[in-house]
Each structure stands twice: as structure tokens, then as C-alpha cells.
Amino acid sequence: MAADTQTPVLRFDHVSVAFDDTPALIDVSFQAYKGESRVITGATGSGKTVLLKTALGLQRPDSGTVYVFGKDISRMRERELFEIRSKMGMLFQESALFDSLNVEENVSYPLLNQLSIHCPPDEVLPRVEQALKFVDLEGILEKFPSELSGGMRRRAAIARAVVTQPPLLLYDSPTAGLDPITANTIVALIVKERDLNKTTTLIVTYRYQDGNLVANFRYNPDNGGLVPAANHGGLAPRTLFMVLREGRLVFEGPQTELEASQDPYISKFVKQRG
Amino acid sequence: MFDFLKEPFIAIQEFYLLTGRALRNVVARPHYGDDILAQMDLIGVGSLPIVILTGLFAGAVMALQMSRALQQYGQVDQTGTLVSISLVRELGPVLTALMMAGRNSSGIASELGSMKVTEQIDAMRALGTDPIQKLVTPRMVATAVMLPLLTILSDFIGMFGGWFVSRFFLDLPSRQYWSSVWRVLEWNDITQGLLKPFVFAFIISLVGCYYGLRTSGGTQGVGRATTQSMVAASVIILVVDFFLGKIFVSQGGS
Numbered sequence: 001m002a003a004d005t006q007t008p009v010l011r012f013d014h015v016s017v018a019f020d021d022t023p024a025l026i027d028v029s030f031q032a033y034k035g036e037s038r039v040i041t042g043a044t045g046s047g048k049t050v051l052l053k054t055a056l057g058l059q060r061p062d063s064g065t066v067y068v069f070g071k072d073i074s075r076m077r078e079r080e081l082f083e084i085r086s087k088m089g090m091l092f093q094e095s096a097l098f099d100s101l102n103v104e105e106n107v108s109y110p111l112l113n114q115l116s117i118h119c120p121p122d123e124v125l126p127r128v129e130q131a132l133k134f135v136d137l138e139g140i141l142e143k144f145p146s147e148l149s150g151g152m153r154r155r156a157a158i159a160r161a162v163v164t165q166p167p168l169l170l171y172d173s174p175t176a177g178l179d180p181i182t183a184n185t186i187v188a189l190i191v192k193e194r195d196l197n198k199t200t201t202l203i204v205t206y207r208y209q210d211g212n213l214v215a216n217f218r219y220n221p222d223n224g225g226l227v228p229a230a231n232h233g234g235l236a237p238r239t240l241f242m243v244l245r246e247g248r249l250v251f252e253g254p255q256t257e258l259e260a261s262q263d264p265y266i267s268k269f270v271k272q273r274g
Numbered sequence: 275m276f277d278f279l280k281e282p283f284i285a286i287q288e289f290y291l292l293t294g295r296a297l298r299n300v301v302a303r304p305h306y307g308d309d310i311l312a313q314m315d316l317i318g319v320g321s322l323p324i325v326i327l328t329g330l331f332a333g334a335v336m337a338l339q340m341s342r343a344l345q346q347y348g349q350v351d352q353t354g355t356l357v358s359i360s361l362v363r364e365l366g367p368v369l370t371a372l373m374m375a376g377r378n379s380s381g382i383a384s385e386l387g388s389m390k391v392t393e394q395i396d397a398m399r400a401l402g403t404d405p406i407q408k409l410v411t412p413r414m415v416a417t418a419v420m421l422p423l424l425t426i427l428s429d430f431i432g433m434f435g436g437w438f439v440s441r442f443f444l445d446l447p448s449r450q451y452w453s454s455v456w457r458v459l460e461w462n463d464i465t466q467g468l469l470k471p472f473v474f475a476f477i478i479s480l481v482g483c484y485y486g487l488r489t490s491g492g493t494q495g496v497g498r499a500t501t502q503s504m505v506a507a508s509v510i511i512l513v514v515d516f517f518l519g520k521i522f523v524s525q526g527g528s
Contacts, residue, residue, distance in 0.1 A: 053396065058399055078399075078404060079404075082402045085399075085400055085401075085402060088400075092393040092396065092397055096394050096396065096397040097397075098389075098397070099388075099389075099394070109401055110402060113403045114401065160401075
């Protein structure tokens with residue numbers, strides 16, 4: 001495969017992470033290439049969030065190595081990590097917007113604080129507005145996160161993650177705690193970001209529908225919605241599914257293999273297809 | 275065998291690491307001047323009412339109680355001396371610091387604790403800022419600047435409280451009270467009275483930050499961190515106060 005000759009955007013090499021004596025990730029290895037989508041699923045406490053945090057260098061592996069854009073980040077110092085992190089966007093589970101800052105300050109935060117992003121001061125506001133427009137949130141610059149609904153908070157957080165246009169995006173449970181309609185609009189935004197900016201995307205989710213949308217649909221710029229990729233010339237970008245169980249990577253492969261799996265734990269996450 | 279010692283030792287080590295990083299960041303770039311000013315306003319100006327009230331009544335109570343002891347020696351006119359020394363050397367710094375511990379250590383711990391449990395601290399790191407640089411150092415610098423100033427204020431207000439009692443309850447002439455307040459003070463008292471709040475400022479801010487940043491376990495954890503930080507800061511202040519007092523007394527000077 002052509003992609004194999006490139007450097008993987010994200011590579012885990014026998015990574016283990018433990019908190020005190022409780023293992024959170026055990027010997028996880030995988031490689032994600034440019035433009036790929038990864039849907040990571042698994043039960044609560046199976047290490048999905050830890051995996052994303054390890055990829056971002058927020059959590060150091062106890063053993064093994066993490067490579068981001070070909071660079072070993074597992075032994076990097078925090079200051080060097082800032083450089084790498086400016087090429088990654090992360091959506092945290094509960095949005096993690098800064099309570100003390102309003103939406104404008106939240107979204108402009110990475111532009112102003114990431115040292116390797118030299119954003120001229122007069123370009124900050126236009127870029128913030130552009131990012132908010134991308135997530136269909138306009139005219140709420142002055143609002144504080146506590147004044148927003150759950151779905152709006154999630155969208156503002158996506159705006160903050162994509163405002164620097166990073167080539168690698170990590171989404172931690174983007175649809176958790178949202179109603180099905182809002183959840184679908186959030187996934188649509190993720191697909192839109194992926195298809196317009198050709199980003200490598202990792203999505204942690206326990207909703208199989210989310211993975212299904214990501215794997216089989218693509219953004220339609222004509223009407224701003226999602227369309228089945230198969231009907232519209234070609235496939236959606238390569239999407240692989242990963243299933244974690246108690247810190248171990250028990251499945252990695254395309255959707256067809258996932259659906260064909262006989263493993264009771266794995267098929268539990270497929271059953272709910274709607 | 276000594277497993278029970280592991281936790282306190284790790285805690286002390288982590289606290290020292292935090293202190294070291296926070297201090298190093300005072301000179302390291304980038305500087306967050308706006309955050310320092312905002313914290314000065316929050317920690318310093320925000321604490322004015324509580325500092326004024328405690329100072330006033332501490333001074334008044336000192337005058338009231340000391341006059342009772344001085345009466346036995348027929349020295350009630352020396353009330354100002356006692357009020358002045360005890361305020362400047364001891365009560366001003368310690369009471370102000372304890373009030374600040376109650377108000378600000380716990381405030382800092384709950385703020386940083388909530389940020390920790392909602393992943394805002396992680397988000398901060400993910401978005402390219404060092405939380406110690408952005409959150410801890412500004413709070414430490416702001417407290418270190420504001421606490422000595424608040425202590426000076428508290429000392430003066432306390433003296434005023436002492437004057438009120440001396441003048442209206444003990445019938446001492448104002449001039450006598452103020453001259454005894456002024457004459458008894460030596461440089462040693464002043465240095466001690468200003469060095470203490472400077473040291474306490476680090477305890478108040480860093481203990482608050484330490485407990486805030488190591489918060490875990492959701493909102494319940496935030497509550498626990500808040501309480502623990504206040505208790506720890508108060509106890510450490512009183513212990514350190516004793517040793518500082520001991521050093522100054524043994525170095526001579528009244």
C-alpha cells in the first residue's frame with residue numbers, strides 16, 4: 001500500500017501507561033497515516049481517553065514509544081512538546097473551555113499562546129470568527145461558557161481545536177451527553193473538518209452510529225450536509241476501527257471486519273447500529 | 275515497613291518541585307503580566323475588608339486585654355507599647371496571613387481544582403501554555419507583593435483600634451498612646467514584621483496551588499482540596515511563624 005511508505009502521523013510502539021498500580025494502556029501498538037480516520041471505541045475505563053492524552057504528550061508512557069509526525073515525544077520536555085502540540089487539535093470530553101474566559105478569548109487562546117504559531121494580532125479576530133462560522137456559532141463572541149448549552153459548548157470547543165488548522169485532530173467522546181440530533185451535527189462537523197482540511201482524525205466514541213457516519217459519509221459542500229460517500233464518486237477517506245478492552249487493543253481494522261467479528265465484546269459495540 | 279511514610283514524602287517532594295518551577299518561572303518567558311495584575315486585584319484588593327476588620331478588632335482587643343495585665347503594675351499608660359510590639363511583630367502578620375489562608379488558599383485550591391477535574395488544566399497544556407507559568411506563578415507573585423502591603427495596613431488599623439480603646443475606655447491621652455506606639459518600635463520589629471508576610475505569602479499561594487493541581491475525584495475532590503489547603507496553609511503558617519520568631523528573638527533586639 002502506498003501509504004505505508006510514508007511516515008505515520010501518529011505511531012504507538014508497544015505503549016503502556018499505568019496510574020499507580022492500575023494499568024490504563026497495555027502494550028498498545030498502531031500506526032495512523034496522513035488523512036486516515038480512526039474510530040476508537042471500548043467500554044468506560046478501557047483507556048480511550050488515556051490513549052488520546054498519551055498521543056498529545058499530556059500523559060507519559062511508562063514503557064514504549066509514541067511518535068508524532070515521526071518525532072519521538074515520549075521523552076520530550078514540556079517546552080519541546082508545545083511545538084508538536086501546536087500541530088494537534090484536541091476536543092476534550094466535557095469541552096474543557098476556560099470558564100473565566102469568554103468564547104472569543106477561548107477560541108483565540110491557541111492563536112495567542114502557542115509559541116510556534118505566529119499569528120499577527122490583527123488576524124486573530126478574523127480567524128476566530130472564521131472558526132466560529134465553521135461550527136455555525138456566530139454572534140456569541142462575548143458569551144461565557146456557562147451561558148451556553150451543551151451542544152454549543154461542544155461546538156465552541158471544536159472551533160478552539162481547529163482554529164490553528166492542525167493536521168492531526170483528536171476528539172474525546174465528542175457526542176457524549178448530547179441528544180441524538182445534536183450528536184449528529186457534531187459528527188457532521190468532524191467529518192466536514194476532515195474532508196475540507198484533509199486532517200488525520202482520531203475519534204473516541206462509544207456510539208457506533210458516529211463511527212458509521214465517519215466511515216461511510218463525506219461532507220457535501222453544496223448543501224453543507226453529509227452524503228453517503230459510495231453514491232458520490234469514491235469512498236470516504238480510509239477509516240479504521242479500533243476497540244480497546246481494559247487497556248489492550250483487541251481489534252484494529254476496517255468496518256467490514258468489525259461487523260464480521262464473532263468476539264462477544266467487540267460485537268457489543270456494533271449491535272447498536274441504527 | 276515504612277510504607278506509611280511514602281505518601282507524605284512524595285507530597286513534600288511534589289510540593290518542592292512545584293515551588294522550584296514556580297520560582298524559576300518568575301524569570302522565565304513568557305510572562306503573564308495581565309494575570310499577575312488580575313490576581314493582585316483579586317487577592318490583594320479583594321481581601322481589604324476582611325483584613326481591615328480583623329486588624330481593627332485585633333488591635334482593640336489587645337489594648338483591652340493588656341490594660342488588664344498592666345493595671346497590676348500601674349502601667350496602663352504603656353498600653354500603646356504592648357499593642358504596637360505585638361501587632362507589628364506577631365498579630366499583624368499572623369492574623370492577616372491566617373485570614374488570607376482562609377480566603378485565598380482555599381479560593382485558589384477550589385479554582386484550580388475545578389479546572390483540574392474539568393480537564394481545563396490539560397487543555398491549557400494542549401494549547402501551548404504551562405499551567406505553572408500561567409496559573410501558579412502569577413498567584414505566587416501577586417500574593418508575595420500584596421500580603422506585606424496588607425500586613426502594613428492591618429498593623430496601622432490595629433494601632434488605630436488600640437487607640438480607640440485607650441482613648442475612650444482607658445481614658446489615656448491620645449498623644450501618650452501614639453508616642454508610646456511609635457517610640458517602642460525598632461528596625462528589628464519592622465524587618466520581622468515585613469519578612470514574615472513575605473514568607474507566608476509563598477505558603478498561602480503555593481499550598482493553595484499544590485492542593486488545587488493535585489485534585490482528583492470530581493466535585494467531591496474539589497471540596498476536599500479546598501478544605502485541606504486551608505488547614506495545611508494555616509498550620510504551616512503557625513509553625514513557620516514560631517521558627518521565624520525564634521530566629522529573630524535569639525538574634526537580639528527587643
